[in-house]
Amino acid sequence: MKHPIVLGLQYGDEGKGKITDSLAKQSEWVIRFNGGSNAGHTLWVNGKKLVTHSVPSGVLYSHVKNYIGAGCVLDPVSLKKELAEISQSGSALKGERLRIDSRAHLTLPIHIVLDAARESGSKSIGTTRKGIGPTYTTKMDRCGIRVGDLFESGIQDKVRFLCDTYNAMIRAQDLSESSFEDNWKVVELAQELLREHVASDPTPFYDIAKTHKCVLEGAQGVLLDLDHGTYPYVTSSNTLPSAAAAGTPFPLSRLGAVIGVAKVYMTRVGSGPFETELDNEDGERIRAKGGEFGATTGRPRRVGWLNIDELRLAVRLSDCTHIVLTKADILTGEPVVKALNKGSLKEFPCWKSIYKDDSRTALSAELESYLSYVETEAGAKIVGVGTGSDRADFFWRGETPDFWA
Ligand code: IMP
Numbered sequence: 001m002k003h004p005i006v007l008g009l010q011y012g013d014e015g016k017g018k019i020t021d022s023l024a025k026q027s028e029w030v031i032r033f034n035g036g037s038n039a040g041h042t043l044w045v046n047g048k049k050l051v052t053h054s055v056p057s058g059v060l061y062s063h064v065k066n067y068i069g070a071g072c073v074l075d076p077v078s079l080k081k082e083l084a085e086i087s088q089s090g091s092a093l094k095g096e097r098l099r100i101d102s103r104a105h106l107t108l109p110i111h112i113v114l115d116a117a118r119e120s121g122s123k124s125i126g127t128t129r130k131g132i133g134p135t136y137t138t139k140m141d142r143c144g145i146r147v148g149d150l151f152e153s154g155i156q157d158k159v160r161f162l163c164d165t166y167n168a169m170i171r172a173q174d175l176s177e178s179s180f181e182d183n184w185k186v187v188e189l190a191q192e193l194l195r196e197h198v199a200s201d202p203t204p205f206y207d208i209a210k211t212h213k214c215v216l217e218g219a220q221g222v223l224l225d226l227d228h229g230t231y232p233y234v235t236s237s238n239t240l241p242s243a244a245a246a247g248t249p250f251p252l253s254r255l256g257a258v259i260g261v262a263k264v265y266m267t268r269v270g271s272g273p274f275e276t277e278l279d280n281e282d283g284e285r286i287r288a289k290g291g292e293f294g295a296t297t298g299r300p301r302r303v304g305w306l307n308i309d310e311l312r313l314a315v316r317l318s319d320c321t322h323i324v325l326t327k328a329d330i331l332t333g334e335p336v337v338k339a340l341n342k343g344s345l346k347e348f349p350c351w352k353s354i355y356k357d358d359s360r361t362a363l364s365a366e367l368e369s370y371l372s373y374v375e376t377e378a379g380a381k382i383v384g385v386g387t388g389s390d391r392a393d394f395f396w397r398g399e400t401p402d403f404w405a
Pocket residue numbers: 011012013038039040125126127128129130131132133219220224233234235236269270271
């Protein structure tokens with residue numbers, strides 16, 4: 001058996017949560033391989049909103065187990081809050097239901113201080129300020145704190161060394177330090193919170209993946225990939241399918257369909273190039289209709305038309321086999337739809353309704369013809385369309401593919 005990977009083909013916030021949720025329902029494991037509390041996955045269930053950050057999107061199904069891979073970074077303070085919210089929504093994530101790789105790195109207060117310091121300078125990236133970049137930095141610098149370290153005797157020394165090393169840099173910039181005591185408090189919280197969830201087995205999925213359905217859930221999007229995105233305006237992890245193998249103990253030979261999620265228009269949070277940006281009334285209207293405000297930071301997202309040139313690039317970089325296009329309902333009734341292709345902005349008649357008729361068995365002719373154009377130009381088939389915010393608002397275009405073939 002091979003297992004699907006869900007990832008964003010744009011700058012994050014493509015609506016991956018919905019398709020992951022629908023695949024999660026049929027799976028036994030949902031696995032995260034990159035990112036941390038910078039991610040914000042909004043799930044709507046029966047009109048109730050749940051935003052997850054670090055935990056995988058399988059949380060809403062009691063039969064699903066969730067795994068946070070070594071390629072992720074984890075902020076214990078943020079996780080504690082998240083687990084409390086999930087438990088209020090009636091789905092407690094006890095022990096076995098949430099496994100956290102002992103090799104994942106912890107985001108501590110010093111990382112958040114470093115992120116803020118870097119962002120207050122003149123060359124800011126517009127990060128989420130969740131300490132993501134600095135956590136990956138100390139990981140590469142080999143003085144980061146891993147989840148497994150929490151339960152080893154050398155933990156005090158490790159935290160002290162991290163603080164000493166990086167506070168020296170903070171001092172050099174005349175900024176206020178992050179004390180050992182502040183960091184230690186979070187370490188103690190993490191020791192209590194994470195003990196029941198730690199996974200140390202180096203190869204659990206070698207056998208699991210032979211017989212049990214899994215979904216690998218990406219965070220952010222291909223165009224924010226550290227290496228292949230719009231550097232330096234990127235996140236600090238890899239977001240391509242290859243990261244699913246690098247950031248988890250998941251066998252490479254078991255990775256299968258790549259499901260790329262894109263919006264019918266585009267959004268971006270933070271700085272960086274955005275060729276089709278609508279810095280005008282049209283952009284404001286779409287932002288309001290689409291609720292385009294960051295799930296993690298509340299920042300208004302920058303809004304623009306679909307860039308098919310970038311979509312084609314993302315399809316090729318990710319070797320995407322299926323596209324899911326989300327938020328078609330947000331553009332319903334717009335005077336026109338535009339998309340950038342081969343360097344020029346093209347206009348299309350907009351759909352007045354999502355569906356052809358009340359039977360809801362076919363999409364309207366205008367939407368169909370737009371989808372056909374986009375998939376031909378982007379180079380991968382559009383298999384599904386997001387038609388509204390609720391979990392049920394989804395249309396499979398043609399037969400639902402078997403993603404575990
Ligand atoms: P960082 O990941 O917090 O370091 O932020 C780096 C860039 O990635 C900024 O432009 C952020 O707005 C963007 N970013 C990070 N995570 C997400 C996400 O989950 N959705 C959308 N943009 C994100």
